[in-house]
Amino acid sequence: MGTWQYIIRRVIQLVPTLLGLLLLIFFLARVMPGDPVKLALGPESSEEQVEAFRHQLGLDQPLWRQFIDYVVGLTQGKFGTSLRTLQDVSVDVQQTLPATLELVFVALIIAIILGIPIGLLSAINRDSWIDDATRVISISGVALPRFWVGILLQIWIASALGLFPIIGRGPGIPGESITGFYTIDALLTLNFEAFFGALWHLALPAFTLALPSTAQLARLTRASMIEVFRQQYILVHRAYGVRPRKIAWHYALRNGLTVVLTLVGLTFASLLENAVLVEVVFAWPGISAYAADAVLAKDFNAIIAFALIMGLTFMLANLIVDLLYGMLDPRVRYG
Amino acid sequence: MKFKMLILILLLFTFGSAFAQDFTYLESQEVTTIDPALHTDESSLHAVINIYDPLVYPKVDEGLMEPGQHVAESWTISEDGTTYTFKIREGIKFHDGTELTAEDVAFSMQRLQALQKGFSWLFEGVLDPENVKVLDKYTVEFTLNYPYAPFVPALTQLFIVNKDLIMENLAEGSYGEYGDYGQAFLRTNDAGSGPYIPVSYQRASLLELESFDDYWRGWEENQIDHVLYRVVEEGATIRTLMESGNADMMDQWQTPQIYEQLANNPDITVQEDPSAQLFHLEMNTQRAPLDNILVRKAIAHAFDYQTAIDQILLGAIQATGPVPVKAWEAYGREPTVDGYHQDLELAKKELEQSGVDPSSIELTYVYPVGGSIQRMTGLLLQSNLAQLGIKLELQETPWARIVEMASSPETTPDIAAIYDTLKYPHPDSHLFGMYHPSAIGSYRTISRYKNPEVTKLLEEARSTVDLEKQLDLYQRAEELIVADFPSIYIANPMHRIAFQDYVEGYNYVGLLGYDVAFYDFQINK
Numbered sequence: 001m002g003t004w005q006y007i008i009r010r011v012i013q014l015v016p017t018l019l020g021l022l023l024l025i026f027f028l029a030r031v032m033p034g035d036p037v038k039l040a041l042g043p044e045s046s047e048e049q050v051e052a053f054r055h056q057l058g059l060d061q062p063l064w065r066q067f068i069d070y071v072v073g074l075t076q077g078k079f080g081t082s083l084r085t086l087q088d089v090s091v092d093v094q095q096t097l098p099a100t101l102e103l104v105f106v107a108l109i110i111a112i113i114l115g116i117p118i119g120l121l122s123a124i125n126r127d128s129w130i131d132d133a134t135r136v137i138s139i140s141g142v143a144l145p146r147f148w149v150g151i152l153l154q155i156w157i158a159s160a161l162g163l164f165p166i167i168g169r170g171p172g173i174p175g176e177s178i179t180g181f182y183t184i185d186a187l188l189t190l191n192f193e194a195f196f197g198a199l200w201h202l203a204l205p206a207f208t209l210a211l212p213s214t215a216q217l218a219r220l221t222r223a224s225m226i227e228v229f230r231q232q233y234i235l236v237h238r239a240y241g242v243r244p245r246k247i248a249w250h251y252a253l254r255n256g257l258t259v260v261l262t263l264v265g266l267t268f269a270s271l272l273e274n275a276v277l278v279e280v281v282f283a284w285p286g287i288s289a290y291a292a293d294a295v296l297a298k299d300f301n302a303i304i305a306f307a308l309i310m311g312l313t314f315m316l317a318n319l320i321v322d323l324l325y326g327m328l329d330p331r332v333r334y335g
Numbered sequence: 336m337k338f339k340m341l342i343l344i345l346l347l348f349t350f351g352s353a354f355a356q357d358f359t360y361l362e363s364q365e366v367t368t369i370d371p372a373l374h375t376d377e378s379s380l381h382a383v384i385n386i387y388d389p390l391v392y393p394k395v396d397e398g399l400m401e402p403g404q405h406v407a408e409s410w411t412i413s414e415d416g417t418t419y420t421f422k423i424r425e426g427i428k429f430h431d432g433t434e435l436t437a438e439d440v441a442f443s444m445q446r447l448q449a450l451q452k453g454f455s456w457l458f459e460g461v462l463d464p465e466n467v468k469v470l471d472k473y474t475v476e477f478t479l480n481y482p483y484a485p486f487v488p489a490l491t492q493l494f495i496v497n498k499d500l501i502m503e504n505l506a507e508g509s510y511g512e513y514g515d516y517g518q519a520f521l522r523t524n525d526a527g528s529g530p531y532i533p534v535s536y537q538r539a540s541l542l543e544l545e546s547f548d549d550y551w552r553g554w555e556e557n558q559i560d561h562v563l564y565r566v567v568e569e570g571a572t573i574r575t576l577m578e579s580g581n582a583d584m585m586d587q588w589q590t591p592q593i594y595e596q597l598a599n600n601p602d603i604t605v606q607e608d609p610s611a612q613l614f615h616l617e618m619n620t621q622r623a624p625l626d627n628i629l630v631r632k633a634i635a636h637a638f639d640y641q642t643a644i645d646q647i648l649l650g651a652i653q654a655t656g657p658v659p660v661k662a663w664e665a666y667g668r669e670p671t672v673d674g675y676h677q678d679l680e681l682a683k684k685e686l687e688q689s690g691v692d693p694s695s696i697e698l699t700y701v702y703p704v705g706g707s708i709q710r711m712t713g714l715l716l717q718s719n720l721a722q723l724g725i726k727l728e729l730q731e732t733p734w735a736r737i738v739e740m741a742s743s744p745e746t747t748p749d750i751a752a753i754y755d756t757l758k759y760p761h762p763d764s765h766l767f768g769m770y771h772p773s774a775i776g777s778y779r780t781i782s783r784y785k786n787p788e789v790t791k792l793l794e795e796a797r798s799t800v801d802l803e804k805q806l807d808l809y810q811r812a813e814e815l816i817v818a819d820f821p822s823i824y825i826a827n828p829m830h831r832i833a834f835q836d837y838v839e840g841y842n843y844v845g846l847l848g849y850d851v852a853f854y855d856f857q858i859n860k
Contacts, residue, residue: 035735042375044758046456053452056509084367085538087522095537151571159579166576167567168540283567285540293365293539 003326010319018311022074025307026067029300036298040083057081070304080301084294089305092290097309098180099169100279100286104271106183106202107210111267115214116260119221124248126226134218141215146274150208150281158204167283170201205282209275213267220263224256231255258329265321269314358559358853361573361585365539365566370521371494372447375454377586380848381564382542387494387527390421390440391487393665393760393846395855400611400665400760400844402488406435406495406528416482416798423473427551429497429528437475441467442498444477446516454492457759461486482798484805488761491846497526530854531562540566544853557857577603577833583858584834584841584851591649594831602836609652610830611661611757611845613765614708616700616716616823617781619747624696629689631820635675636682637719638823647711654824656817657765658809661827661845662757666802671810672817674824679722686723693724700727701748703734709752712825716750741778751781754828760846762809767793770816782821789815 037054038045054060058069073080079089118138122131158166173185173194183202186195228234229252237247276288287306294302325332362378369382392405407421427435445464447455466478479486501517504524508515517526525533530552531544542564546554554560565582567573570589576582578600598605616638624630644651652660655670663670686693700716702709710731717727730748732740740746758764768774770784771793789812796808817824830843832850839857843850 038735038738041452044456046459048459049451049456086368086373086518092538096539147569151569151575154572154575159575159581166579166581167572168565281569281572283540283565283569283572285537289568290539 003323007319007323010322014312014315017315018308021311022071022304022308025304026070027063029303030063030066032298032300036083036300039298057083079305082294082302083299084297084302089301092302093287093305093309094180096285096287096290098177099284100272100275100288101313102181102183103202103206103209103278103284103286104268104275106206107213107271108264108268110206110210111213111217111271112264114210115217116221116257118214119218119260120225120248120253122218122222123225123229124244131222134222138215138218141211144211145277146208146212147277147281149211150205150278153204153208154281164204165201168201169285170197205278205284208282209271209278212274213271217260217263217267221256221260224259225252228252228256254328258325258332261321261324261328265317268317272310272313357561357563358584358856358858359563359565359576359582360851360853361565361567361576361582363566363568363570363573363586363588366536366542366564367538368522369525369533369536369542370518371443371453371496371527372450372455372516373453373518375452377848378566381851382533382536383494384848384852385529385531385544385562385854386525386533387496387529388427388435390490390493390495393491393844393849395842395844395849395852398842398844400661400757400846400849402491402760406440407490410487412800414800416484416800417479419477419479419486420470421475421477423475424551425473427528428549429500430525430532430547431497431500432549433497433499435495435497435528436472437469438472439495439498440475440493441469442501443495444493446496446501446513447493449510449513450516450518454489457489457492482800484797484799485759485761485763485767488759488763491760491849495528496521497528500526530852550854552854555857557859559853559856559858562853577835580835583838585832586851587830587832589831591829591831594833597833603833604836604838605831605833606841606843607650608830608843608845609659609661609827611659611760612828612830613654613657613659613755614648614651614712614825614828615654615657615753615755616712616825617751617753618820618822619749619781619783620785620819620821621744621783622747622749624689624691625698625749627689627691628820629685630691630696633682633686633689633723634716634720634725635820635823636678636685637723638675638716638825639677639719640675640825641677643712643715644826647708647715648826648828651826651828654826656813656824657769657822658762658813659757659765659827659845662760662762662765663810665760665845666762666806668806668810670813672814674817675820677719682723696725698725698727698749699730700750700752701730701732701737701740702752703737704731706731706752709754712752716823738778741781742776744783747781747783751778753778753781755779756847757845760844762806762813763797766809766812766816767797770812770821784816784819784821786815786819 037059038050041049041053058066070080077090082089082092085092118134122134125131154166158164169182172182173189173191178185178188182198183195186198234247234252237251275286276292279286279289291306364376364378366378366382367376368374368379369386371383371387374380374383388406390407391402393400394403406424406427408424410419410421412419423437423440429435444467448458448464461483462477462479468476470476504517504520505514506519510516523536530547530550532547533542534545535541535543544562546560570593573585573589574593574597577585577597594605597603618625618631620626640653644653653674655674656672660670700713702713713729720727737751740748758768769779770789772785772790774780775783792808792812796805796812799805799808834841837858837860839859840855
């Protein structure tokens with residue numbers, strides 16, 4: 001079977017998984033205790049107000065009817081009205097999702113370009129002081145809570161030294177947004193000032209978010225590489241007198257990375273999950289903070305949309321990782 | 336080389352931001368809406384107050400919440416207290432340059448009532464939309480269904496929208512010829528005449544305001560012409576922004592500890608004012624043994640008010656009665672009641688006179704989930720009552736459930752800890768709204784208080800047009816209520832806010848949102 005057929009089959013498989021997720025989260029969100037409509041209108045709202053709003057939202061319909069309406073709406077790209085913003089949740093998602101994805105992608109890049117070389121370096125210099133130093137850094141990286149690291153960075157780097165902004169995403173790009181990613185929009189419009197501005201705002205929150213994942217990647221790369229260094233073909237290369245650096249980068253790394261790649265997929269998911277604390281500390285206008293507020297306000301349409309989008313993103317990330325396996329290791333065949 | 340360029344660019348940004356002259360306000364709740372018919376919480380109220388003009392405005396410069404003239408230059412009230420005629424100020428311009436007229440005022444009221452959200456409940460049943468009449472270009476008349484003394488105070492929540500602009504921007508909707516009443520348009524645009532124009536609005540992060548040059552009250556030097564209203568949820572981040580001088584003012588929702596820390600900074604002012612809020616423990620007067628006034632008196636005299644104020648609320652003024660002291664001050668009055676005080680001997684005597692055996696009394700105390708102050712207050716009351724031999728059981732209950740319990744006499748708890756903010760700048764809010772039988776069934780009336788004499792006084796007060804006579808009646812009613820011990824009135828807690836020392840003109844009047852009108856501030860650097 002070809003790669004394309006494989007991709008198409010995997011994409012079709014997404015549909016029942018998403019439907020199952022929708023079914024579960026739709027009913028869960030509706031049986032949460034407390035009346036979200038009353039909550040949305042404020043404690044002084046009258047019975048008439050609540051009834052009118054309930055009718056407007058279609059919440060006076062039977063549950064199965066609400067579900068069908070919701071699915072029909074979904075096919076038209078509508079996620080239902082948010083109780084907090086009083087606009088369709090799809091509009092909220094458009095405004096908040098790119099900010100989170102941009103933060104997560106940059107954090108992922110930081111984790112990869114720092115984590116893998118650090119791990120490799122430790123593996124090559126195993127049991128030396130370099131290995132010990134990276135071990136200490138890695139363990140603290142995993143152990144320190146993100147929100148706390150974020151607050152410290154704000155106080156020391158942003159406030160005391162004035163090197164980076166304390167909060168926010170920056171002013172953005174003048175004109176209509178194209179992708180919603182400030183960095184990409186800036187590059188597309190060849191606005192380099194805005195591009196660096198966006199990166200400058202991204203630096204601290206992305207680093208904070210990336211720190212534990214960087215540490216995990218470094219540890220796993222180290223373990224995986226040490227495993228590969230024990231293989232006989234490496235010994236053969238050594239016996240032939242190939243330079244150690246060439247062995248590490250050229251022959252061993254590629255084999256060591258397949259294991260690491262699995263973790264990269266998982267890292268993406270964990271970054272999405274953990275974005276909420278970073279978003280709150282850095283006042284980052286992303287979807288994680290939006291979803292956290294939605295849960296507190298029992299804004300069920302927003303909760304459902306968030307669960308669906310996160311589910312979909314997670315599944316797509318897994319698919320991409322599976323495809324990358326094949327590129328790194330020709331022995332992997334899709335079937 | 337490239338690296339050097341990057342450093343250079345970063346440095347430019349750093350200095351660029353250090354010299355910017357923006358006024359930055361930090362708010363921890365997002366700005367849910369900027370539509371003046373939908374707002375309910377403080378942050379959206381801030382947006383609306385700065386972008387729109389209400390019909391009447393509290394007398395902030397005098398430090399009073401009493402409504403004074405604004406868009407309405409003057410008004411008259413008919414002798415029966417039902418017809419209100421407002422003269423609209425001439426020459427007020429909307430942001431698009433057109434003039435604000437009586438037509439816009441009438442339209443704004445109709446829109447608020449039709450949408451049935453936000454503060455529309457203030458006028459529900461009081462005023463029917465068809466009884467709003469435009470008499471001429473600058474005169475509008477409201478005819479109420481019955482006399483309603485707090486009508487003018489309630490109008491501090493009627494913000495005037497530009498009718499023509501909204502009619503040009505209707506989207507499909509369920510309001511007939513009015514479509515969606517401009518809700519889609521006002522989600523991101525404004526139709527106001529207020530001192531500021533929104534130039535950028537992102538609900539969860541930023542509201543950017545720029546001064547409106549043709550604002551009818553005019554502009555002076557040192558006033559703020561550019562505002563960044565930023566949403567930052569995390570208290571530690573807010574503190575860092577304030578201490579580093581990256582923000583000029585912050586909201587009232589942080590913990591008392593954060594204000595305490597900020598007060599230590601020589602460049603920051605922390606202002607504390609008693610709020611127009613009542614913290615009290617309502618007692619169900621309709622169920623034994625609390626239907627016995629002597630038992631209620633004994634409980635009120637057993638409670639340790641000073642400890643509650645010093646140790647639990649970390650500073651507050653003791654409540655004198657149901658009406659927050661600020662609400663009387665607004666009308667130039669002192670409270671005529673003096674609240675309750677701890678006196679254990681008296682409490683024991685009263686309990687003895689009541690004829691109820693203390694060991695037979697077991698009461699429930701209900702407080703909302705997560706309410707740490709209410710919980711600690713409950714523990715304090717528990718230990719105070721133990722000295723009388725009365726048992727008190729604390730029940731942490733979801734807020735929605737407390738509201739439900741209050742709706743029927745069978746489920747109404749014995750005692751409930753309630754925070755109650757003034758709903759409109761008038762004592763009526765905490766008298767009629769809490770002690771008139773028609774209000775029974777809400778969390779505000781857990782005492783289920785009935786006293787025919789008080790009922791009569793309250794009705795008479797509502798229909799009395801002469802303000803002084805009206806206030807006399809309300810004060811007489813409050814005296815009778817306090818003498819009946821329907822609640823343990825504990826405190827009017829503190830309202831705290833922090834700003835940089837160079838900000839001048841801040842005035843807290845006790846009415847939600849009205850203290851953060853950027854037009855009132857001056858910068859003196």
